[in-house]
Amino acid sequence: MSMLEWLLQVVLLALLGAAIPFALRLERSLREIRRDRSAMEGSAQGLSEAARMADAAMVRLRASAELAGRQVAERTAAAEPLRDDLRYLIERAETLADRLEGLVRAGRPLANEAPRAAEQPLQSQAERDLMRALALGAGKAGR
Template sequence: MDYKLVLDLIIAILLAATIASAAVLNNKLNQLRKNRDDLAKLVAAFNDATVRAEAGIPKLKRASEEASSTLIDRVEKAQSLRDDLAFMIERADAMANRLEGSVRTARGEAKPVPAPASSTAPLRGPSIRPAPASQPVPKVSVPPLTASRDDTLDDDRSEAERELLRALQAVR
């Protein structure tokens, strides 16, 4: 065989391989172009989402400030109620101590009842102790609250004291 023919065959095989690899490369470049368009759409959508999120930030700030002011108002009201309840508990403790003194006096126990603690002392419940089991418990008569009662006594009492007296009478 002629070496020119062999050389032409080798060149033809190499050209066929080049054409095949060019076709594969062309397909890959088309896929890259298509993916580039999809990537551009994805970047545009991400940009829109970022713009919307930035626009929502001031609204969130306003909502958080409103919630904060509402919470502050509620905390202030709760503190006011807490102070009122502390005062009522202190007054109820003093009344319970007076009631305990009256019960002891009615039983014949002449033990003096200590004065209520100062307002700086920690709040505690009333110190009413039950009577010993060996002694019978005498009945103590408490006059009922009526409209005909002397109003000057009611004026000296707070609303909480009057409610406590009504509750004690309801239990009786």
């Protein structure tokens, strides 16, 4: 072998020796990338499972919301006649209250004559109730 061949082989050995640390670093990096890829695949599977579970939860939530909406609509529909009945009763009560107020005002002058009327026995429970209401009204008016 000639000197040139020996020199080329030494240069080649030096280059191979310099390449070994780079090859080791490259191998470690590739190992980490493979490990990270498997972890990423596991994460992707976990993410897809979470997305599937979220979709299922949204379907259940929609079904619950629709059921609740139907129940509210049914109860509202059932409450409508009751609301109308209550409005009618309130109107009737206001009318009766106005009539009663008019009777009380008309009966106040008679309340002053109540002691004379008390001498006569009252005929019915309604008369006794009216006299009691008049007496209470006159007592409150005097205060």
